[in-house]
Structure formats: C-alpha cells, structure tokens
Amino acid sequence: MRIYVPATLRMLRRLVADDVLDPLGGTAFALTPALREAYAAGDTDELEYVAMREAARASLRLLSIELVGDQPAWPRRVVVAVDTDAALPRPDLDDAAVRVTGSIPATAVAAVHIDDPEAEYAVRQAAAVVDSADLGDPDAEFVLGEAEDFELAWYDPSELPFLLELLDL
DSSP: OEEEEEEOHHHHHHHHHHSEEOOGGGEEEEOOHHHHHHOSSOOHHHHHHHHHHHHHHHHHHHHHHHTTSSSOOOOOOEEEEEEOSOEEEOTTTOTTEEEEOSOEEGGGEEEEEEOOGGGHHHHHHHHHHHHHHHTTOHHHHHHHHHHHTSOOEEEOGGGHHHHHHHTTO
C-alpha cells in the first residue's frame, strides 16, 4: 500500500541521518476503502492525490509547532510517499487516515514531495491558521487555499542528502 506521511524538513534530516522515518503519532494518509467510498468518481491516481493533499495539510499542522519555537524552521510542506503493508485505516480520524506502527525504514520510501521556495510565504501564513481552518473559519480556509495552490515538487529518495545539503539544512 502506498501511504503518504506528513513531515517537515527537520524530519527529513533525521530520515537521512538515521535511515528511518518516524511518523508523528503513527499517522499517515492513504487511499483507503473509506476514501474511495467518499468520492463518487475518481481513478486510483486521483484518489491517491487526495490522500497526498491530506498529508500536505497535516504537514502544515507539524509546521505550526516548529515555526513557533526558538529553533530555526523551514516553512515548506513535506510529504513522504512510502510503500508498506504496515498501515491500518483510521476512520475515527479521517477517510484517508491510516495508523503506522513503528519506524519506517528508508528503503520503503518511494518518493519525497516538498514545496518549492516560492511557496514559503504562503506556507508560513497557512501554518499559522491551520487550526482555525480546521474549526471552520472561512478566512483561515482561504489562507490555507493560498498555500495549497502550490504543487509539491517530487524528489527521488536518493536525492535527499544532496537536497538537504543544497538547502544548508
């Protein structure tokens, strides 16, 4: 099963250093039966894209914590695509939510999706209001939409060490 793990650039640095990814709270997103049921139309690729966008929004939640602290944080959404059979649906959270038990080995990472630098301002603004948007604030939802208008760039896992070096992370 392809799952989409919300992450941050800080988490990617740990992935490269330790060869494992630890999803926060064991939460990821995938094309689950509940997600397929929730959409009247859409092929597998389209529904996996929905799951990836849910993970990107969850990445904003992680960033909302990182961007408040004293440590430097990088305002870019990160989604790690992973192939694993160790994920179970979590319909109590969301149609696309899954629970992952344990660490994910780097060898299971299929791709990494990261915002380009042009998205940083919108992502920073969205991270500040993501909780309000979740609670139904239409102004906050508009700000989130600005960030979600940016497509995430695709990277092969083998590119991560070089990418992090280029970003000086």
